[in-house]
Amino acid sequence: MIVNGRDAVLGSREGELNQAIARNVNKAGPEIAVAGNRVTVGAGKGSATVWVVRYDPRTIDVAINAGENGGRTIPHRNVVRDLTSLGQWQGKSASFTLPSAPAGLATAVLVQQGKGGPIVAARKI
Known part of the structure; x- marks a missing residue:
């Protein structure tokens, strides 16, 4: 697992994962507000x-063919089906239009620094 674009940890190592999450807790990111099809x-x-x-948002059972989980069926949750850039945020308040959501999919908004960098704000809609 990648935690906030900074730390790579095996998901089966709960203690290391909890430490990575604690190191990456964001306390000073910008606020994300949603009104209709606009996100600010x-x-x-x-x-x-x-x-x-x-x-x-459903649980999807996936058969694993190789690796440490080979031969097992593992439940996957919150599988990302689409990732779309709404644009650049430059530190000032900015609004963006949300595209229509496909039926059956849930939505979240992320504010991410750099390519694959830390998430400085997030909101589930």
């Missing part, structure tokens, strides 16, 4: 890409 990212430090994530 409030003022904050730095610049970032604003992403809309569409994911399947």
Whole structure:
């Protein structure tokens, strides 16, 4: 698992995963507000890409063919089906239009610094 674009941890190592999450807790990101089909990212430090994530909220059982879990069926949750950039946020309050959500998919908005960098704000819609 990748935690906040910074730490890579095997998901089966619960203690290490909890430590990585604790190290990456974000306390100073911009606020994300949603009204209708508009999302507004409030003022904050730095610049970032604003992403809309569409994911399947159901549990999906997946047969694993190789690796440490080979031969097992593992439940997957919140499988991302689409990731779309809404645009760039430059540290000032900015609004973006949310595209329509496909039926059956849930939505989240992420504000991410750099390519694959830390998530500085997130909101499930």
